[in-house]
Amino acid sequence: xxxxxxxxxxxxxxxxxxxxxxxxxxxxxxxxxxxxxxxxxxxxxxxxxxxxxxxxxxxxxxxxxxxxxxxxxxxxxxxxxxxxxxxxxxxxxxxxxxxxxxxxxxxxxxxxxxxxxxxxxxxxxxxxxxxxxxxxxxxxxxxxxxxxxxxxxxxxxxxxxxxxxxxxxxxxxxxxxxxxxxxxxxxxxxxxxxxxxxxxxxxxxxxxxxxxxxxxxxxxxxxxxxxxxxxxxxxxxxxxxxxxxxxxxxxxxxxxxxxxxxxxxxxxxxxxxxxxxxxxxxxxxxxxxxxxxxxxxxxxxxxxxx
Numbered sequence: 001x002x003x004x005x006x007x008x009x010x011x012x013x014x015x016x017x018x019x020x021x022x023x024x025x026x027x028x029x030x031x032x033x034x035x036x037x038x039x040x041x042x043x044x045x046x047x048x049x050x051x052x053x054x055x056x057x058x059x060x061x062x063x064x065x066x067x068x069x070x071x072x073x074x075x076x077x078x079x080x081x082x083x084x085x086x087x088x089x090x091x092x093x094x095x096x097x098x099x100x101x102x103x104x105x106x107x108x109x110x111x112x113x114x115x116x117x118x119x120x121x122x123x124x125x126x127x128x129x130x131x132x133x134x135x136x137x138x139x140x141x142x143x144x145x146x147x148x149x150x151x152x153x154x155x156x157x158x159x160x161x162x163x164x165x166x167x168x169x170x171x172x173x174x175x176x177x178x179x180x181x182x183x184x185x186x187x188x189x190x191x192x193x194x195x196x197x198x199x200x201x202x203x204x205x206x207x208x209x210x211x212x213x214x215x216x217x218x219x220x221x222x223x224x225x226x227x228x229x230x231x232x233x234x235x236x237x238x239x240x241x242x243x244x245x246x247x248x249x250x251x252x253x254x255x256x257x258x259x260x261x262x263x264x265x266x267x268x269x270x271x272x273x274x275x276x277x278x279x280x281x282x283x284x285x286x287x288x289x290x291x292x293x294x295x296x297x298x299x300x301x302x303x304x305x306x
Contacts, residue, residue, distance in 0.1 A: 017047065017049040018049045019045075020040060020054065021044055021045070022041065022042045026058065027039050027040065027041070027042075027060055028056070028057050029056040029057075029093050029094060030047060031052070031053055032048070032052050036097070039094060056096070058096055062154060063090075065088060065104065065111075066083075067083060067086050068083065068108070069082065069083035069160075070082060070083070070112050072115060072116045072119040074119055074122055074127060076124055079164055080119065080124070080127060080163055081160075081161075082162075083159050084138075084157055084158045085157050086108070086155075086156050087153075087154040087156070088107055088152060088153045088154060090152075092150030095148065096149060096150035099148050100148075103151050107146060110141070114137070114142055118137045118138055122134070131158050135158060138156045139156045142156070
């Protein structure tokens with residue numbers, strides 16, 4: 001019975017040391033008699049008991065690594081407190097096991113030194129403007145060296161850039177001055193545009209008034225011309241009707257009678273005016289002859305018109 005129990009225990013030990021189940025996204029490094037033998041893939045794996053052993057276990061997932069804050073000096077001799085975060089992944093379990101005694105510490109130190117080197121090439125203002133460039137250069141510098149450690153650096157992100165208090169105050173003053181400058185420029189531009197708008201409005205109003213006066217004069221002139229034309233047409237119509245009346249039977253006699261009446265009336269008015277000296281022919285037959293001559297002239301005109 002004791003032998004059976006002993007054999008069962010030995011069997012369990014053999015099974016536990018020979019059968020290994022590796023989780024997904026993990027890689028285990030196997031050493032055989034103290035020497036690298038193989039890397040176990042995820043799933044069920046078999047080892048030689050007491051000969052093979054799992055020396056290292058690595059996660060193949062992306063690992064975020066917080067890079068400690070450090071002081072960096074820019075090109076213009078300004079100190080910056082910089083911290084960041086690094087993302088990397090184990091791609092070669094064998095190199096990750098034997099390439100470095102501690103690849104996490106190695107990557108962290110390399111990230112810090114690379115960051116100091118990159119920031120030392122830039123001026124203070126550029127460090128705030130070119131974060132993407134800094135991140136890319138740090139990744140490039142680390143990734144090249146990390147290949148020997150079986151690690152692939154995916155990206156690096158700067159979390160915070162903190163300049164000294166004096167620099168912060170100077171930057172704040174600069175920002176305030178810049179904002180005041182923009183405000184003054186905006187106000188002056190507003191006044192300038194206001195003056196332009198007023199001048200434009202006055203010019204357009206003057207043009208509108210002059211156009212209105214011009215149109216009023218044109219309208220008056222057209223009205224006067226139309227009135228003169230109407231009067232002329234009325235006079236012409238009156239003369240035409242008189243001429244038509246003269247051409248009617250008895251028209252010439254009526255005209256002669258009208259002329260005689262007008263002549264007599266004219267003599268009467270002249271005689272009635274006390275301030276007018278009237279010279280009367282001694283022979284009244286001459287007056288009659290004058291009236292007869294006028295009627296003949298009217299008669300001749302009527303015949304000519306006919």
